[in-house]
Amino acid sequence: MDDTPRDRAPGDSREGPGQSELRAYLIGIGLAALLTATSFWVATTSVLWAPGVAVGLAVLAIAQMGVHLVFFLHVTTGPDNTNNVLAVAFGVLIVGLVVAGSLWIMAHLNANMMP
Amino acid sequence: MTTIAAIAPGRHGLPPDKRIVVGYGFWTFLLSDMVMFSALFATYAVLTRATAGGPGGAQLFHLTPVAIETGCLLLSSFTCGLMTLAVNGGNRTGTWLGGAVTFALGAAFLAMxxxxxxxxxxxxxxxxxxxxxxxxxxxVGCHGTHVGIGLLWLAVMMAQVAGKGFRPSVQRRLLCFSLFWHALDIIWVALFSIVYLMGSIDG
Known part of the structure; x- marks a missing residue:
């Protein structure tokens, strides 16, 4: 066994088939269910400060996407996973640019138009 | 049955294992798919208030069916993971069971x-x-179409497991399917949060 970093296919876990991988899925479904239930509670309750609800939902959604990436897709910070993580990082960059850029431009469209 | 090839990929200087190349290629496709969805999300977000006097999200969305749909898709993502475990362990019965439950939950989501x-x-x-x-x-229709295609793909994969067994090409396709299915669930998380939950609060 040499310990040089090797590449790993996205979706494959380091441990290979076995108990630890099953545990990852169980932790994943538990956390995801918790975050989903919290999201639906946050959206329907009247206990919380209304203007903050949308931000809270966004945070919960991003957290749940992270849970899915780590526990279902086995994207980790390990050296054998660098390529997969860099691809995700690039994807996140483009998604952020498209969404934030579109909203920013469209929200200021009237003000920026020629008279 | 053979263990998954990804545990023992090629050493330095050798081309990487085909499972890694195929998986990474499909991973890149999925990320480009997410970029496409981000454009649809941006379009939707820009147009949410453009109801032209028609019904808005708060009048149209019912959260109970959406919650059940979310539960179906989340559980199907989990059973898809269990199916992957069965595939990697060479467990044919487990693969069929996991595939059948995943299919049923996905079909229930689509029907709702x-x-x-x-x-x-x-x-x-x-x-x-x-x-x-x-x-x-x-x-939402684009996501639903993806789920429909995923169901078709899953059915084809079950037939391939029956007809061809766990040969490496079938294992690679099953890996790609599981990536696809988990990615659909990630998109659904953004979808139910932004479209349904945020849509139901500002009314």
């Missing part, structure tokens, strides 16, 4: 979504009614 669409259409909330509804049906 189609029913929701049908109910909206009978209310006159068609894609032609307003820019908001055009954006809604494009975004």
């Amino acid at each position: 979504e189609i029913r929701e669409f049908a109910a909206m259409l009978t209310l006159g909330a068609t894609p032609q009614r307003s820019a908001f509804l055009s954006g809604f049906f494009t975004l």
Whole structure:
């Protein structure tokens, strides 16, 4: 066994088939269910400060996407996973640019138009 | 049965294992798919208030069916993971069981979504009614189409497991399918949060 970093296919876990991988899925479904239930509670309750609800939902959604990436897709910070993580990082960059850029431009469209 | 090839990929200087090349290629496709969805999300977000006097999200969305749909898709993502474990362990019965449950949950999700669409259409909330509804049906319909394609793919994979067994090419396709299915669930997380939950609060 040499310990040089090797590449790993996205979706494959380091441990290979076995108990630890099953545990990852169980932790994943538990956390995801918790975050989903919290999201639906946050959206329907009247206990919380209304203007903050949308931000809270966004945070919960991003957290749940992270849970899915780590526990279902086995994207980790390990050296054998660098390529997969860099691809995700690039994807996140483009998604952020498209969404934030579109909203920013469209929200200021009237003000920026020629008279 | 052979263990998964990814545990013992090629050493330095050798081309990487085909499972890694195929998986990474499909991973890149999925990320480009997410970029496409981000454009649809951006379109929807820009158009949410453009209801043209028609019904808005708060009038149209019912959170109970959406919660059940979410549960179905989340559970199917989990059972898809269990199916992957069975595939990697060379367990044929487990693969069929996991595939069948995943298929059933995905089909239940799709059936509920189609029913929701049908109910909206009978209310006159068609894609032609307003820019908001055009954006809604494009975004949610695109996700639903992906789920439908995923179901078809899963059925084909089950037939391949039956006919060809766990040969490496079938294992690679099953890996790609599981990536696809988990990615659809990630998109659904953004979808139920932004479209349904945020849509139901500002009314």
